[in-house]
Amino acid sequence: ESDTILSALADGVLSLTLNRPDKLNSFNEEMHLALRAGFERAHQDADVRAVLLTGAGRGFSAGQDLGDRDPRKGTPDLGHTIETFYNPLLRLIRSLEKPVICAVNGVAAGAGANIAFACDITIAARSARFIQAFAKIGLVPDSGGTWNLPRLIGEARAKALALTAEPLDAETAASWGLIWRVVDDDTLMEEANTLATRLAAGPTRGLGMTKRAIQTAATNSLDQQLDLERDLQREAGRSADYAEGVSAFLEKRKPEFKGK
Ligand code: T3D
Numbered sequence: 001e002s003d004t005i006l007s008a009l010a011d012g013v014l015s016l017t018l019n020r021p022d023k024l025n026s027f028n029e030e031m032h033l034a035l036r037a038g039f040e041r042a043h044q045d046a047d048v049r050a051v052l053l054t055g056a057g058r059g060f061s062a063g064q065d066l067g068d069r070d071p072r073k074g075t076p077d078l079g080h081t082i083e084t085f086y087n088p089l090l091r092l093i094r095s096l097e098k099p100v101i102c103a104v105n106g107v108a109a110g111a112g113a114n115i116a117f118a119c120d121i122t123i124a125a126r127s128a129r130f131i132q133a134f135a136k137i138g139l140v141p142d143s144g145g146t147w148n149l150p151r152l153i154g155e156a157r158a159k160a161l162a163l164t165a166e167p168l169d170a171e172t173a174a175s176w177g178l179i180w181r182v183v184d185d186d187t188l189m190e191e192a193n194t195l196a197t198r199l200a201a202g203p204t205r206g207l208g209m210t211k212r213a214i215q216t217a218a219t220n221s222l223d224q225q226l227d228l229e230r231d232l233q234r235e236a237g238r239s240a241d242y243a244e245g246v247s248a249f250l251e252k253r254k255p256e257f258k259g260k
Contacts, residue, residue, distance in 0.1 A: 002030050002031070002033070002034040003019060004018075004019055004020055004028070004030050004031035004034050005017065005018065005019060005031060005034035005035050005037075005038055006019050006056065007034075007038050007041075009045075009047065009048060011197045011200055011201070012047065012048065012049035012050060012197070012200030012201065012259075013048075013049070013050050013051070013052050013193070013196040013197055013200045014038065014041065014042050014045075014048040014050070014051045014052070015051075015052045015054070015193075015196075016035060016038040016039075016051060016052070016053050016054075017053075017054050017055065017056050018031065018035070018053075018054070018055040018056065018060070018061050019031075019055075019056045020056075020065075021055075021056045021057025021058070021059070022057075023062070023065055023067070024057070024058075024059035024061065024062035024106075024107065024109075025055040025056065025057065025059055025060065025061040025062065025112070026061060026062040026063060026064060026065040026066070026067075026112070027061065027063065027064050027065055027085070027111060027112075028065045028067075028068055029068075029085065032085040032086075032089065035089060036085075036088060036089055036092065038051075039051070039089065039092035039093060039096065040092065042092075042096055042098060043092065043095075043096055046259065048098065049098055049199070049200040049201070049202075049204045049259050050098055050099045050100070050101060050196045050197075050199045050200035051096065051098065051099070051100045051101065051196075052101045052102075052103065052192055052193065052196040053100065053101070053102045053103070053115075053116075053119060054102070054103040054104075054105055054189070054192065055104075055105050055106065057105075057106070058105075058106045058107075059105070059106040059107045059108075059112075060104045060105050060106050060107065060108040060112055060116060060128065061108055061109070061111070061112025061115065061116075062107065062109045062110065062112055062133075063109050063110020063111040063112045063113070063133060064081075064110060064111055066137070078139070082142055086111055086142055086143050089115070089143070090115070090118055090143055090144045093115070093118050093119060094118060094144075094215060096208075097204075097205070097207075097208025097209065097211060097212060098204055098207070098208055098211075099120050099121065099196070099199040099200075099202075099207055099211065100119045100120045100121075101119065101120065101121045101122075101123070101192055101195055101196045101199070102115075102116045102119035102121070102122040102123070103123055103124075103125075103188055103189060103191075103192035104116050104122060104123070104124035104125065104128045104130075104170070104179070105125050105128065105185075105188055105189075106125065106127065106128055107128065107129055107130075107131065107167075108128065108129070108130050108131070109130075109131040109133040110131070110132070110133040110134055110139075111142055111143040113130040113131060113132060113133075113145070114132075114141060114142065114143035114144055114145035114148065114149075115143050116130070116179070117130075117144075117145070117148045117149070117152065117178060117179070118143065118144050118148060120211055121180045121195065121199075122178075122179040122180055123179065123180055123181055123182070123183060123188065123191060123192050123195070124170040124173065124174070124179050124181075124182050124183075124188075125170065125182075125183065125184070125185040125188040126170055126171070126182050126183065126184055126185055127170070127185050128169075128170045128182075129167040129168060129169050129170065130161075130167065130168045130170075130173055130178070131165060131166075131167045131168070132145065132149075132161045132162045132165050133165055134162070134165070135162060135163055135164065135165040136165045141162050145162070146158075146162070149161065149162065149178075151218060152176075152177055152178050153176045153177060153178055157176060170182045201257060202257055203236075203239065203241035203242065203244075203245060203255075203257045203259070204241070204257070204259035204260075205235075205236065205239045205241060205259065205260065206236045206239060206241060206242065209232040209235065209236055212232070213225070213228055213229060213232055216228060239260060240258060240260045241255075241257045241258060241259065241260060244256060244257060244258070245257070
């Protein structure tokens with residue numbers, strides 16, 4: 001157990017809170033391992049039907065803890081740290097067949113920004129800002145940034161953000177389609193919790209397959225995607241939640257999905 005990640009399960013929502021507020025929730029190895037353990041639990045535990053990721057204190061995450069990268073202590077192999085820590089985290093978030101909601105409570109810089117963009121539904125506090133801070137220290141965007149940014153906002157905006165490292169305010173991020181929506185700071189956690197709880201009560205398998213289909217579209221042809229939709233719909237059509245959804249509609253009542 002590490003206090004660098006606060007973890008709580010309620011109403012099917014696994015809340016994971018980055019908790020190194022004095023360092024703006026920047027990532028050290030301990031926090032990486034604790035966050036990974038949280039997402040591994042989300043993969044394995046059927047009681048988890050959605051994940052809500054947020055940060056403690058005034059920031060969401062300032063990316064890598066640069067205190068651990070002091071050049072006077074030698075030259076780190078960043079390829080190794082990416083392979084060992086950031087890439088597994090990104091893969092766990094993207095491959096989880098359950099909704100991952102991200103509540104960006106404050107500044108999100110470097111890997112912190114790109115982790116927020118990799119979540120399924122990202123809501124930001126109005127005061128939050130996003131910074132591709134890598135260029136300021138001679139690095140390249142990681143945590144899927146070079147893949148997600150051009151897909152979400154196109155090459156022109158992706159390159160300008162990554163090359164200048166200029167902060168992007170939350171409203172602009174939402175109007176460009178980098179995130180889902182902006183809410184007032186004091187309502188962020190209530191809105192994010194409400195959304196996460198609603199999704200956790202949803203038809204988890206169908207939602208998970210929907211996530212997979214939309215992500216796969218980025219690299220599929222239309223023909224491949226139509227085949228995938230056929231296959232996933234076949235599987236969804238056999239789920240208990242589909243039967244419940246249709247029954248509830250016909251009986252004019254609210255469905256009670258079980259995530260099966
Ligand atoms: O290394 C690898 O494994 C490769 C992977 C790299 C992934 C990456 O994320 S690289 C990018 C690393 N992140 C950055 O370069 C961002 C650095 N931080 C900032 O530029 C600024 O802190 C922010 C723009 C995010 C916020 O600015 P501001 O003015 O709101 O806050 P601040 O005063 O700069 O920070 C508050 C405290 O957090 C401060 O500590 P102090 O002085 O109160 O003791 C600051 O040093 C600390 N802090 C902020 N970011 C980091 C950090 N400490 C360590 N590492 C950080 N990234």
